[in-house]
Amino acid sequence: MTVPASGRPAAAGGRPGRPRRSARTGRRAGDSGTRAAILASARAQFAAHGYNGATIRAIAAAAGVDPALVHHFYGTKERLFAAAMQLPFIPSEVITAALAEGARRPGESVGIHMVRSALALWESVELRSSFQGLLRSAVTSEQAATMLSEFVTQAILGPVSTVAAGRDPKETAFRTSLVGSQMLGLALTRYVLQLGPIAAASPEELAVAIGPTIDRYLTGDVGAG
Amino acid sequence: MTVPASGRPAAAGGRPGRPRRSARTGRRAGDSGTRAAILASARAQFAAHGYNGATIRAIAAAAGVDPALVHHFYGTKERLFAAAMQLPFIPSEVITAALAEGARRPGESVGIHMVRSALALWESVELRSSFQGLLRSAVTSEQAATMLSEFVTQAILGPVSTVAAGRDPKETAFRTSLVGSQMLGLALTRYVLQLGPIAAASPEELAVAIGPTIDRYLTGDVGAG
Numbered sequence A, B: 001m002t003v004p005a006s007g008r009p010a011a012a013g014g015r016p017g018r019p020r021r022s023a024r025t026g027r028r029a030g031d032s033g034t035r036a037a038i039l040a041s042a043r044a045q046f047a048a049h050g051y052n053g054a055t056i057r058a059i060a061a062a063a064g065v066d067p068a069l070v071h072h073f074y075g076t077k078e079r080l081f082a083a084a085m086q087l088p089f090i091p092s093e094v095i096t097a098a099l100a101e102g103a104r105r106p107g108e109s110v111g112i113h114m115v116r117s118a119l120a121l122w123e124s125v126e127l128r129s130s131f132q133g134l135l136r137s138a139v140t141s142e143q144a145a146t147m148l149s150e151f152v153t154q155a156i157l158g159p160v161s162t163v164a165a166g167r168d169p170k171e172t173a174f175r176t177s178l179v180g181s182q183m184l185g186l187a188l189t190r191y192v193l194q195l196g197p198i199a200a201a202s203p204e205e206l207a208v209a210i211g212p213t214i215d216r217y218l219t220g221d222v223g224a225g
Helices: A033-053 A056-063 A066-075 A078-083 A091-099 A111-123 A124-138 A143-160 A168-194 A196-200 A203-219 B032-053 B056-065 B066-074 B077-084 B089-100 B108-124 B123-139 B142-160 B170-194 B194-199 B204-220
Strands: none
Touching: A033 A056, A033 A066, A033 A091, A033 A143, A056 A066, A056 A078, A066 B123, A078 A091, A078 A143, A078 B032, A078 B194, A091 A111, A091 A143, A111 A124, A111 A203, A124 A143, A124 A168, A124 B123, A143 A168, A168 A196, A168 A203, A168 B170, A168 B194, A168 B204, A196 B170, A203 B170, A203 B204, B032 B056, B032 B066, B032 B077, B032 B142, B056 B066, B056 B077, B066 B077, B077 B089, B077 B142, B089 B108, B089 B142, B108 B123, B108 B170, B108 B204, B123 B170, B142 B170, B170 B194, B170 B204
16 A cells, blocks of 8 residues: 555665665666656557557667666556556556455445545546546547556555455456446546536545445346356 | 438439529528538637537528528528437437337337437448548547537437436436447447457347337436436
């Protein structure tokens, strides 16, 4: 929950513009110019090849650095994406934590908990502006739409699918993407369009109203299969 | 259902660039330049003042024509908006027709019918491109978001609210906007993001899966009131 999605993890710290050697890699790892080059390269590669098609190897090559340095800075492709898109957290980690057994209040359904947790996250201004930025690219460019769709599928719907029923992976994926359609519609109407009653409702009212929808999509009868 | 949303109704017809006097108004009503000026003025006024704030009087004034001419060409503000935004139909008319008693198959719920009707409309390429255009403006500019939100509320959710339960107008508006959140989320994931399983599903599968959500939002327990 507390992993920063910034390009500057503690291990590779140092003030911007003050290069120093990393104890772990022996490289001039503190160079903020290098990190900026990696993030710029990541944005270009994700945009050109989608989330699935972009590789850390190609991102490193385009930035003129060793892939090991990219791994050292960012760990996983998802964390690199989160840093490049300035997401204030790592979606899959936050969602996995929110879906964990112990995270729910007694008697609270998965769906209600999911809506409540999502709204708590979304109320942060930084996330709202990155969501709007991603959505803006997605409606402007088909490539960006593909990138966002692949990222949502992997990093957001992936963890959600672990709590979805389904006799086969196809049914599970359908259920999970139904959840995505309602959650993205909620984010769109509450934060982008600011549709009156949805924007004015409290997180609790929305959790009670929309939670049962999420529960049905996850485990109820959706006519699938 | 068959009302064209073009800027050129039959009564005021004539080939572009070939002005002629309208029998009804005695004006040079066929002038396509005049219509283009009205539509440009409408787009500017809607963008600047929102859907609710823009008036036919101000749109006419900015286009340098008499308000009566705008009424003659477009009838209502909604139809002028539809023409200016190149919507291939008039939302409130289509939705009112789709919600009419006789429009449903025997035993079909309002929600299932609504999803099925919406998908049938949305499969048209023109609508998809105008939806994408409106959404693009909305995520780019807060003014455009307000305009779209007001238009959705008036022209789309207005007719939907006639079939929503509610002890008071506030509850009815909340129920209706929940419907909006799911329907916009469906449009976003199916047509813009093209999220795998939602994009691949048949309209029938989506109607069966999402219809009961719409029914619950309209008339079921949503914890409102």
